[in-house]
Amino acid sequence: MSVEILDGETIRRFVADEAAFGASIEGRFAGLDANHDGLLSFEEMENELSSLRVLEVHFGVDDEAMTPGELAELHRGLFARFDRDGDGRVDMEEFREEMREVLLAVAAGARVFAGADGCRGRKLP
Ligand SMILES: [Ca+2]
Ligand SMILES: [Ca+2]
Secondary structure, eight states: OEEEEEOOOHHHHHHHHHHHHHHHHHHHHHOOOOOOOOOOHHHHHHHEEEEHHHHHHHOOOOOOOOOOOHHHHHHHHHHHOOOTTTTSSSSSHHHHHHHHHHHHHHHHHHHHHHHHOOTTTTEOO
16 A cells, blocks of 8 residues: 555545544554454564655655664664554554554644645655
């Protein structure tokens, strides 16, 4: 699934739409849950973490000089943000809450950055 940068208002409307947002998150969660146990391990989350990192890079977090070790540490940190109760697994509720916050943060950033560097509508891999 590709990540498309939309304008902030569109993202906020999407997150506020419980039915659409919930369905989207559940579909994404199911797609990541490779062994279908209803929980996401770090390994299952890694691709997702990479695409979230793309968002952060897009919004100004510079990782040009990162070593593989630093990258792994960053992924661990991102995973810890999702894993709120620290049991080493991300359940649906944790996934939904963190994705909501990430999207709202992106929405806030998008409003700031859209005019600044013309990134509005740009598609990320
Ligand atoms: Ca799993
Ligand atoms: Ca957890």
